[in-house]
Amino acid sequence: MDTNKILIAADGSENAERAIDYVTDILQGAAGFHIKLLSIEHLPDRDFFADDTAWKDACVKNREKLIAFLAHGKERLTKSGIPEKQVQTDYVESCHSPLAEKPDYCSRGTSIALDILHVAKTEGFKTVVIGRRGVSKAEEFMFGSVSNRIIHAGSDCTIWVVQ
Amino acid sequence: MSETVKQILDRLYPDGYMGRLGKVYTDTSDFMRITGGDVIVLAGEHYLVLRDEMERSFGVEDPKYWVKRCRHLESGERRILKLVFYETFSLSMGEMKIPCYRSPRKEARILDLVRNDPRFMQGFPAADEAGNNVRVLYVVQGKRLDNWIDDLDVDHPTYFQTHLPGILEKFIVSCQAINDLHKMGEKHGDIRRDHLWVTYDTGDYVWIDFDYTFSFHENPFGLDIFGLGGLLLYIVGKGFYSHEEARQLIDRNRKIPGIEPEDFLLVFKNRLANLQKIFPYIPDALNQMLLHFSSGSRVYYETMDEFLQDLTTCLKQVK
Numbered sequence: 001m002d003t004n005k006i007l008i009a010a011d012g013s014e015n016a017e018r019a020i021d022y023v024t025d026i027l028q029g030a031a032g033f034h035i036k037l038l039s040i041e042h043l044p045d046r047d048f049f050a051d052d053t054a055w056k057d058a059c060v061k062n063r064e065k066l067i068a069f070l071a072h073g074k075e076r077l078t079k080s081g082i083p084e085k086q087v088q089t090d091y092v093e094s095c096h097s098p099l100a101e102k103p104d105y106c107s108r109g110t111s112i113a114l115d116i117l118h119v120a121k122t123e124g125f126k127t128v129v130i131g132r133r134g135v136s137k138a139e140e141f142m143f144g145s146v147s148n149r150i151i152h153a154g155s156d157c158t159i160w161v162v163q
Numbered sequence: 164m165s166e167t168v169k170q171i172l173d174r175l176y177p178d179g180y181m182g183r184l185g186k187v188y189t190d191t192s193d194f195m196r197i198t199g200g201d202v203i204v205l206a207g208e209h210y211l212v213l214r215d216e217m218e219r220s221f222g223v224e225d226p227k228y229w230v231k232r233c234r235h236l237e238s239g240e241r242r243i244l245k246l247v248f249y250e251t252f253s254l255s256m257g258e259m260k261i262p263c264y265r266s267p268r269k270e271a272r273i274l275d276l277v278r279n280d281p282r283f284m285q286g287f288p289a290a291d292e293a294g295n296n297v298r299v300l301y302v303v304q305g306k307r308l309d310n311w312i313d314d315l316d317v318d319h320p321t322y323f324q325t326h327l328p329g330i331l332e333k334f335i336v337s338c339q340a341i342n343d344l345h346k347m348g349e350k351h352g353d354i355r356r357d358h359l360w361v362t363y364d365t366g367d368y369v370w371i372d373f374d375y376t377f378s379f380h381e382n383p384f385g386l387d388i389f390g391l392g393g394l395l396l397y398i399v400g401k402g403f404y405s406h407e408e409a410r411q412l413i414d415r416n417r418k419i420p421g422i423e424p425e426d427f428l429l430v431f432k433n434r435l436a437n438l439q440k441i442f443p444y445i446p447d448a449l450n451q452m453l454l455h456f457s458s459g460s461r462v463y464y465e466t467m468d469e470f471l472q473d474l475t476t477c478l479k480q481v482k
Contacts, residue, residue, distance in 0.1 A: 045378040047266035050249060112381060138259055138429050141463045142389060144382025 003158070007125035009116050009146070010037045012069040015131025019162045020073045023129055029081020036125065037073045037087070039066045040107050040115045041094040056098045063099060067091060092119065113149035120157055129160040168202050171209055175236035181211065190293040194229045194246040202236075203244060205289040205297055209236040210244055243286075243300040245270070245374070254377070257430035261386070263352075263377045267296040270374035273349055274298060282340035284371040303371060304363050308394075309356035312401055319442055322401050328482045330398055335474055337368045338391055342467035345384050352376050354390025356397055388464050389430065392456035395474070396428070396436060399449060404435040412441040425459025432458065449477040 008023055010016045020037070027033055044062060049055040070089035078084045092115060093099070095106035105122075107115045120128050132147045140148060147161050166174075168184045183200030191203060203210045216230035229248035234241060247267045253260040271288035278285070286300035315326055337359060341351055351358075352375035360369045379385055397403060404412070409422055426437035435441065436457035439450040452473050454460055464470045 045264075045376060047269040047376045048264045048378070110383065136259075137458075138257065141429060142256065142259065142261070142382065142385045143379040144385060146381050149381060 003126050004032055005034045005036075005123075005125045006127045006129060007036050007038055007116070007120050007123075008073070009112075009128070009130040009150075010039050010066075010070055010073055011042075011112075011146075012039070012066050013131065013133075015133055015162070016069070016073075017131070019129045019131040019160075020076055022160070022162045024077055024080045027080070027082060031083070033082065033086060035077060035082065035087045036119075036123070037070050037077075037089045038092065038116060038119055039070055039090070040092045040112045041066070041097060042107075042112060043094045043097060043109065052098070059098055063091070063097075090119070111149065113146045113153060116146075116150060117154055117157075120154075125157065127158045127160065128154060129162065131162045134163070168200065171202050171236065172211070175209060176211065176234070176239070179211075179234070185212070189291060191244075191246045191291045191295050191297055192293050194231075194248065197231065197246075203231070203233070203291075203297075205244075205291055205299065208289075210234070210242060210299075211236055212244075216243065241302045243302060245298040245300065247295040247297065254375075256386075256389075257428075257432060259430065261377055263375050265374050266376045267298065267374060269349075269352070269376050270298055270372075271296050273344070273373045274300075276344075276347055276349065280340070281365075281367060282337060282370060283373075284369055298374075303360045303369050305360040305369065306363070307357050308359045308361050308368060309397055311361045312398065315401070319401055320444065323442065323444065323481070327399065328478065331474070331478045331481065333366070333368050334395070334398055335471065335478060337370065338467065338471055338474060340370060341387055341391065342471060345387070345467055349373075350376070350384055350387050351390070352387070354387050354394065356394060359394065382465065384467065385463075385465075388467065388470060389456065391467075391470065392453070392464070393428070393431070393434075396434065396438070396453055396456065399445065399453065400435075400438050400442070403431075404438070404441060405433045406435070409435045409441050423459070425457060427458055428456055429458050429460065446477065446480045448473070448480055452477060 006023060008019050044058040046055050074087050074089055077087045093106050095108050128150060130147045130150055135145055151159055165187060168187055172181060181200055185201035187202045187204060188197055189204045197212060199212055199214050201212045203212060210233040213232045213234060215226045215228050216232055217224040218227055229246045231244045233244050248265060250265040252263055254263045274286050274288060277283035284300060284303055286298055289297050289299050291297055315322060344351060351370060351373050353372055358370060358372050360371060362369055377386060422440060426435060426440060428434045428436050436453045438453060439445045455464055
């Protein structure tokens with residue numbers, strides 16, 4: 001089992017920042033680890049906008065924000081001593097993105113958790129790290145929980161849920 | 164020179180009475196100004212505005228200024244026009260606040276998807292001169308399902324034996340309709356008691372009002388499924404039961420099963436989900452379905468397929 005490959009789910013939230021901080025602290029710049037910061041594009045709902053131009057603008061901003069977050073996360077990891085070549089970033093586009101450039105794999109938008117696990121499986125990451133939002137039971141039912149779904153659906157890998 | 168309201172009425176509705184002769188609108192952007200006696204023109208068709216639609220809740224009538232009750236002058240039939248109104252608001256679900264949006268384009272898209280499907284209200288989108296996405300709706304000739312059930316003047320055991328199997332059968336058709344929407348990547352968005360109607364002619368159930376939308380990343384259909392769970396609870400119970408009402412029923416039956424907080428709905432904590440405690444003849448499988456929406460549940464429905472599979476089994480048991 002290649003436990004040295006660590007996948008961090010990075011959705012731009014404070015929870016994701018905590019996950020990055022945790023990995024940074026625990027590795028302490030140790031050599032031999034391969035880390036990927038992964039963002040799954042979640043498009044703003046098209047119906048929230050009066051027209052497609054406004055929606056597309058929001059998609060662009062959303063993408064810029066996440067790519068900046070990934071770059072910032074990478075900087076934090078490399079500053080802690082992890083060699084730059086051992087830290088990757090990956091932005092998985094939505095299949096419905098108006099900006100998509102026909103990638104090999106895209107997110108269908110039905111489950112971010114399953115998208116994360118798909119990347120972990122296909123690229124051989126044996127450790128998946130995710131920050132938890134801390135939702136109530138009712139919120140989990142209504143909105144779903146990415147971390148809980150990863151815990152339930154994840155197999156053949158270790159899951160770190162950072163509170 | 165364009166026609167006046169009087170000229171339009173003289174031509175298309177000569178025998179009709181209209182106390183006020185208003186203005187002709189081809190641009191509906193300023194919907195607050197459009198009122199009874201005005202005529203809206205969409206794609207060459209004329210709609211005489213009768214009044215604003217009202218939302219009735221808790222005995223109070225609240226005008227919906229963007230929804231106009233109209234008469235379609237070319238056919239003489241009633242229509243409802245939903246004008247473009249963008250609204251962002253918090254939907255209260257128990258203690259939770261869910262950010263929701265009113266989306267004309269979503270409702271227009273679903274109207275196109277469900278055309279000729281009698282399980283949904285019918286209508287079509289029509290752009291006005293300013294490009295506003297107006298929805299022209301056919302009026303559902305019927306009654307709200309909850310009011311229809313409430314008006315059945317029978318006690319619960321009689322209701323359960325006589326009426327519930329037929330109601331559940333039709334409700335399953337309505338749930339399949341929602342499942343079909345989900346499979347097309349759409350959600351109803353506002354499943355509640357007053358949005359499922361019983362038609363006078365066929366007695367079939369019809370979903371109305373699908374302009375609400377919300378964004379949940381990991382469970383996009385969760386709110387719809389929760390809405391159906393609430394409706395099922397109402398249907399099985401012939402109403403909702405608060406803690407106090409349940410206590411009174413239990414006392415009357417001279418049975419004293421304890422009622423615990425986990426017996427109530429997860430979100431609306433004063434609606435008893437564990438109906439078997441007050442109506443012991445409810446089969447286990449049906450009660451178990453209701454308990455999936457309770458505070459005590461550890462497992463929730465994630466898809467309509469799961470919900471429908473269980474509901475179909477339950478129908479066989481109550482028949």
